[in-house]
Amino acid sequence: MEKTKYQELVNELSPNSKIISNTLKAFLIGGLFSIGGQFILNTFKSAGIAQDSAATYTSIVLIFIGVLLTGLGLYQRIGKFAGAGSAVPITGFANAVASPAIEFKKEGHIMGVGARMFILAGPVIVFGTFTSMIVGVFYYFSKGGLL
Amino acid sequence: MEYMKAFLVGGLICVIAQILVDKTKMTMPKILVSFVVIGCILSAVGLYQPLVDFGGAGATVPLPGFGHILARGVMNEIDEAGFMGIFTGAFKAMAGGVAAAVVFSYIASLIFNPKEPKQKK
Numbered sequence A: 001m002e003k004t005k006y007q008e009l010v011n012e013l014s015p016n017s018k019i020i021s022n023t024l025k026a027f028l029i030g031g032l033f034s035i036g037g038q039f040i041l042n043t044f045k046s047a048g049i050a051q052d053s054a055a056t057y058t059s060i061v062l063i064f065i066g067v068l069l070t071g072l073g074l075y076q077r078i079g080k081f082a083g084a085g086s087a088v089p090i091t092g093f094a095n096a097v098a099s100p101a102i103e104f105k106k107e108g109h110i111m112g113v114g115a116r117m118f119i120l121a122g123p124v125i126v127f128g129t130f131t132s133m134i135v136g137v138f139y140y141f142s143k144g145g146l147l
Numbered sequence B: 001m002e003y004m005k006a007f008l009v010g011g012l013i014c015v016i017a018q019i020l021v022d023k024t025k026m027t028m029p030k031i032l033v034s035f036v037v038i039g040c041i042l043s044a045v046g047l048y049q050p051l052v053d054f055g056g057a058g059a060t061v062p063l064p065g066f067g068h069i070l071a072r073g074v075m076n077e078i079d080e081a082g083f084m085g086i087f088t089g090a091f092k093a094m095a096g097g098v099a100a101a102v103v104f105s106y107i108a109s110l111i112f113n114p115k116e117p118k119q120k121k
Helices: A002-046 A051-071 A074-082 A090-103 A109-116 A121-141 B002-024 B028-044 B048-055 B063-111
Strands: none
Touching: A002 A051, A002 A074, A002 B002, A051 A074, A051 A090, A051 B063, A074 A090, A090 A109, A090 A121, A090 B028, A090 B063, A121 B028, A121 B063, B002 B028, B002 B048, B028 B048, B028 B063, B048 B063
């Protein structure tokens, strides 16, 4: 009796506690990537670079870091710990491009690296482009009424 | 304070994704695509910019920020170039990041090898 009750309690609680710990890890790592991004952004801005360019440079630096960590095999390890915390920041986008590029190099430069590079990032670009185009159509025909 | 806000906003966006992973069995690519689409739409209706104003990099570093950049890019380009902006805006806005990802990743594929159990041929 006691044991089955205990088991029930464990079954009931353990998935939740796992979800809570996953969530905290995602929060921590996702937050840290954002702090890193903020630091890089501030560095570019204090160097006198305009806001928009500084933001693009920040993305490029973060992408470089993401690709480098992927090449060194470290991003996968962070990912195991952080889950969505490392997949959602732009470094995760870089990882999604670099990871298959490296993995499929044995299939050659063209059909391996070149073709597989966008296996994960492609959908993001396709639907991002599609959505923003719809936004553009609405924006154009409402003459800026969207904002 | 700026860093705290970035941490908070960036962390919370990742938390939403993590909860979706754990609770709904949505796959990660699906979540990432949804986040970009949602960021794009929120940006279009003017709701994402306030988040950027508050959270700084916390709002721009996660993927919804990518959607925001696309939507803003399209709208800015329409203001400047008119109708053609509908077609050129998104790619112009993402050009820097995507080109960087492609070039760095190609170079990485030349330098690094897959981290697999070693096998000799």
